[in-house]
Amino acid sequence: MSFTVAIDGPAAAGKGTISRSVAAEFGLAHLDTGLLYRAVGRRVLDGADAIAAAEALTAQDLENPEALRTAEVAQAASRVAVMPEVRAHLLAFQRSFAARDGGAVLDGRDIGTVICPEAEVKLFVTASAEVRAERRYLELSAKGSDVSRAQVLADVRERDARDAGREAAPMVAAETAVLIDTSEMDIAAAVAAACDAVRAALAAKG
Secondary structure, three states: OOOEEEEEOOOOOOHHHHHHHHHHHHOOEEEEOHHHHHHHHHHHHOOOOHHHHHHOOOHHHHOOHHHHOOHHHHHHHHHHOOOHHHHHHHHHHHHHHHOOOOOEEEEEOOHHHHHOOOOOEEEEEEOOHHHHHHHHHHHHHHOOOOOOHHHHHHHHHHHHHHHHHOOOOOOOOOOOOEEEEOOOOOHHHHHHHHHHHHHHHHHHHO
16 A cells, blocks of 8 residues: 655654654654755765765665764755755655555655655644754754854754745645644644544545
8 A cells, every 4th residue: 555644844843753653653664855865965065066966875875864963964955955956866766765565654845745745644844943943952962062052043044944945846835734833742742643644544545
């Protein structure tokens, strides 16, 4: 059975945690599509051309996701993600993953609008920039990063503007997406809301 859950939203809104939880709850495969762009961004930081890096990307580039979750790599990922050629090289990989037997959960910024517009479930997970910046600041501080709250908030706002304003697949909620605002919601409640949407779609699919 092919069944796709598309989860979009800005950085640090909680979509990664929600996506992994939904995948585990329903036995679906999971792909954090942001890792693809982070891996390309990492290669660019190491001196590679962005388009060549996207074309040559392999599963091995995703094997150490924690190494790709730095603030520096996140900014590089956002910069390469505005390039139509980079997005084109990664499109087929994502669509193939989404169509796998047994179903899949994909999270990113354009899953429900571009990658999987026919997904059975579309969610848009968001939160205020201030809340997301605080979450990211605490996460980076726990890893020993020397960052300030003001700088993290500025980075979040800069990335939001770039992701929403890019010509190629801008970040926007799909028309039929269920909105989950986690600004004042704990993760358990957010996961429950996402799972409710998936259950409803599965029941409708029969």
